[in-house]
Amino acid sequence: MKQSRITFLSVLFFAVFLIIDLSCGKKEGTAVPPDPCSGITVVVTGITTNPATPGASNGSITATATGGSGFTFSINGGPFQTSGTFSGLTAGTFTITVKNSNGCTGSAAFALTDPNPCAGITILVNGTISNPTAPGSSNGSVTVTASGSSGFTYNINGGTFQVSNVFSNLAAGSYVIIAKDINGCTGSSNFTLTASNPCNGINITVNGTVTNPSAPGASNGNIVATATGSTGFTYNINGGAFQSSGTFNNLAAGSYTITAKDANSCVGSATFLLTDPNPCSGVTITVGTSINGTDPCMAPGGMITASGSGGTGPYTFSLNSGAFQSNNIFTNLSSGNYNVSAKDINNCVGTVTNILVPNLPAGPLFSAVRTLIQNNCVSCHNPTNANGGMIWTVDCNIVTFKDRIQARAVNGNPSPMPPTGLLPASERQKITDWINAGGRFTD
Ligand code: HEC
Numbered sequence: 349m350k351q352s353r354i355t356f357l358s359v360l361f362f363a364v365f366l367i368i369d370l371s372c373g374k375k376e377g378t379a380v381p382p383d384p385c386s387g388i389t390v391v392v393t394g395i396t397t398n399p400a401t402p403g404a405s406n407g408s409i410t411a412t413a414t415g416g417s418g419f420t421f422s423i424n425g426g427p428f429q430t431s432g433t434f435s436g437l438t439a440g441t442f443t444i445t446v447k448n449s450n451g452c453t454g455s456a457a458f459a460l461t462d463p464n465p466c467a468g469i470t471i472l473v474n475g476t477i478s479n480p481t482a483p484g485s486s487n488g489s490v491t492v493t494a495s496g497s498s499g500f501t502y503n504i505n506g507g508t509f510q511v512s513n514v515f516s517n518l519a520a521g522s523y524v525i526i527a528k529d530i531n532g533c534t535g536s537s538n539f540t541l542t543a544s545n546p547c548n549g550i551n552i553t554v555n556g557t558v559t560n561p562s563a564p565g566a567s568n569g570n571i572v573a574t575a576t577g578s579t580g581f582t583y584n585i586n587g588g589a590f591q592s593s594g595t596f597n598n599l600a601a602g603s604y605t606i607t608a609k610d611a612n613s614c615v616g617s618a619t620f621l622l623t624d625p626n627p628c629s630g631v632t633i634t635v636g637t638s639i640n641g642t643d644p645c646m647a648p649g650g651m652i653t654a655s656g657s658g659g660t661g662p663y664t665f666s667l668n669s670g671a672f673q674s675n676n677i678f679t680n681l682s683s684g685n686y687n688v689s690a691k692d693i694n695n696c697v698g699t700v701t702n703i704l705v706p707n708l709p710a711g712p713l714f715s716a717v718r719t720l721i722q723n724n725c726v727s728c729h730n731p732t733n734a735n736g737g738m739i740w741t742v743d744c745n746i747v748t749f750k751d752r753i754q755a756r757a758v759n760g761n762p763s764p765m766p767p768t769g770l771l772p773a774s775e776r777q778k779i780t781d782w783i784n785a786g787g788r789f790t791d
Pocket of ligand 1: 766
């Protein structure tokens with residue numbers, strides 16, 4: 349509502365009155381008509397009807413007024429009319445001026461707006477993606493389909509709108525595609541194109557034949573690997589350099605991973621185990637022994653001479669699980685049972701148990717003397733009656749005290765034994781012969 353014009357007119361009228369009053373001084377009788385609009389405010393109100401569709405000319409304003417009577421109405425300074433209704437209006441701003449019967453005016457501005465063409469419109473953009481066929485290539489595409497309106501044009505990443513719904517020659521990346529309808533209403537979707545992995549669907553299998561080292565510690569094993577599932581393979585072993593051949597030689601026992609790589613760098617791998625042959629499988633070490641008994645009346649003098657066979661010499665030998673030694677002869681053994689092991693250079697071991705080192709048998713000369721003594725001396729020289737401390741029932745006492753036997757029974761020195769007189773010369777000769785032969789149990 350504007351009353352500026354009313355106010356202006358009022359002020360102007362009053363100013364004119366003042367000017368007249370000043371210029372005429374005290375001139376009397378001049379009638380100044382009262383301002384008919386003084387105290388009158390013409391207030392304009394109205395009801396607007398917007399255009400039914402964008403751009404349409406069927407909007408209207410129906411204005412009413414207060415502040416007097418006999419109103420006439422004007423739109424945008426046009427001619428006054430009695431009706432307050434103005435039809436056929438497009439969107440825009442309109443000023444309605446109202447004048448009452450006294451010429452007092454008021455005005456108000458009204459805005460008519462086109463309806464939002466996009467109100468209630470939801471535009472969806474769907475699409476199908478065709479990714480680039482290889483990393484770095486730009487042959488991807490997106491084909492979109494918009495719905496929710498009609499007359500679509502499309503752009504990609506803010507570019508120019510086009511009629512075609514297909515965007516081609518796209519590299520991997522993220523794209524925004526906008527669909528716009530005839531009213532400029534839009535919808536959009538993001539599409540991400542990824543470079544297809546050339547290894548998708550490629551399964552590379554590595555097979556191989558293994559040849560183990562021929563001997564423990566040898567480095568002459570090998571792996572012959574072949575890959576399947578693609579083409580143009582190169583191979584490496586344990587992450588080393590790739591080579592065109594799948595054969596790897598000069599391998600020691602161990603675990604090896606062979607990787608095969610195709611022309612597109614797609615890889616597959618397999619692990620192979622090379623084992624040293626068991627040096628002892630199929631090997632039986634046989635221990636041979638030769639035994640020397642021991643004289644029961646001397647320091648232990650038994651002996652085992654061992655030998656090994658069936659493996660790879662030289663052998664080492666162990667007695668009763670003792671340390672292995674290269675010397676194959678065990679000496680100074682008392683009588684009894686022994687175990688002997690032989691070990692070859694591959695640590696293959698064979699053992700023979702319960703080897704008997706025997707006491708040596710009595711020799712014939714000793715046996716003759718022993719018989720002689722049993723027949724002539726034991727009655728006075730036994731555990732219950734050991735004259736002179738001598739017990740001749742113990743064989744080794746005969747050996748130990750042979751010099752005394754010789755003195756008493758052969759030489760009669762200092763007195764003969766038996767005390768009753770020396771034995772016949774032939775008996776005494778047995779003692780002499782035995783002593784002369786060495787005087788041992790075994791003689
Ligand atoms: C009838 C009993 C008798 C008979 C048999 C006898 N001895 Fe004696 N022997 C003695 C007596 C008693 C002594 C201790 C006194 C002595 O040393 O003369 C003795 C002591 C000995 C001694 C220890 C003294 C020394 O000089 O070292 C020897 C050795 C000995 N006899 C050997 C013999 C022999 C060998 C025979 C058999 C060929 C024998 N005796 C048979 C009774 C006997």
